[in-house]
Amino acid sequence: MDDVERVFREAHGRAVATLTGLFGDITLAEDAVQDSFVTALDRWPREGVPGNPAGWIVTTARNRAVDVVRRSRRGRELTEHIATDRLRAEPTAALEDPELVPDDQLRLVFTCCHPAIRLEHQVALTLRLIAGLTPAEVASAFLVSDETMAKRLVRAKFKIKAAHIPYRVPEAAELPGRLRAVLSVLYLVYNAGADDVGRRDLRAEAIRLTRVLVALMPDEPEAVGLLALMLLSDARMPARGDGACVVLLKDQDRSLWDHSLINDGQSLVLACMRRRRLGPFQLQAAIQALHCAAPRYEATDWPAIVRFYDRLLTVMPTPVVALNRAVAVAETEGPEAALLLLDGVADELKEYHLLHASRASMLERLGRPQEAAEAYDRAAAMARTDADVIFLSRRLAEFAVGHAGPPGRRGCLAGCGSVRG
């Protein structure tokens, strides 16, 4: 990504948020910001990048929006009634000061992630308006055509306008539920980048937006928990393979882990522990922090991990959490106990490839190769990413030639990754 593109991405959310605050119209704000980027692409190479590029974008977009509004008749009434006083009163310096406008960004995040908008539209809006991805980039991130994505964005923006979805941070009583929705959207964006190693930019955007959220709401421990979870997961990305094949946690070269990211993530987890308001994201981060603290796979503190999964299961009783807990139990009580737990959620997760991969791993360790091969087969048929398919097919091939692979390569895809669902 070149410098201009980086400036654009970082300025986009702030600029759209500020203009939406001024004009009360997301589409107008988005178009004006787009126009100011076009102007920047024309002028910056000739005249040099301004000292405060993001502030320049906001001011240029603001002036552009004022022009657009004045040109339309309806807009003239609008400016007379609502906007002009505020526009006149708003000194340019205030618009350009990054410290003075964060409230609008927060409002925009809560508007984009309003529960009255369907989830896939929430994600698309967040990537488009706050992360500043182009509609084509958002489309390719979710493997849909540009046309489909354009329709989604238009529909979502229409809903905001027609239903009068408010541009505000929810009040204290609603905040926990609404914040959870925002954090889930950011985690979805992160995971879209984690499922496909080539989409590093999506992970970086998710982390950047979560950092913004933490800075804006420093008293919300779940936001901190999500940031820690993302950093600890990102730290291990370099050891996860090149995207062509999955390298299991057990087999990862831990010297490839990014230890400065691990330190950052672990300090955030410790801060959360001291606050004693542990929610699902903080507990998942704590589990990842324990994985990252082990110098070798064999040195992992599995009893502590199982204890955190117990707590996670009480606040987030989903079958996927139960599956990950079962995989950890295999290390404390053995594969037989784990298999029993896995069979307990087999019905609900029968279409989830990691259930079958985990069962296969337990069956293999119990010396039941025939059933293990069947389970690997099912897992490979249901895997969602190419890397998972290749990994599982290889395990399957090892069975086909009549041996169960070297003992050191026993592993399981689940339990080392994220908890979703």
Added chain:
Amino acid sequence: MNQYLLSVYEVEGEVDGAPLTPEEMQAFMGRVIALEEEMDRAGAFAYGGALHGPEAATVVRGGTGLDKVTTDGPFVEAKEHIGGFYIVNAGNLDEALTWAEKVVEATNHDIEVRPFRATGRLQAGPGH
């Protein structure tokens, strides 16, 4: 101020939580009256009430005069139908949703919330 239609959906044959005894009916009515009074006090109540079932519905189709066809029955034959509705005044969707939650609590039915699009007299304002 905006207006929203809160449609109270009933599912045919579904009696879960429906008031059966006279005491339950009285409690139900008490909740609904209390809610409507709360809406009044907040200036949110524009209009609303319970409807007779689809068996009382009549459909009018077509243009005018001889083209007009009047038939018995609801417009759409479906398991779900609108059992009642409120039109509320609310500043934004969140306010309307807060009223919707209260209607769900009082009636024990699901609610669909739809914003009014300004047309006709609503758009032209009073005096037209």
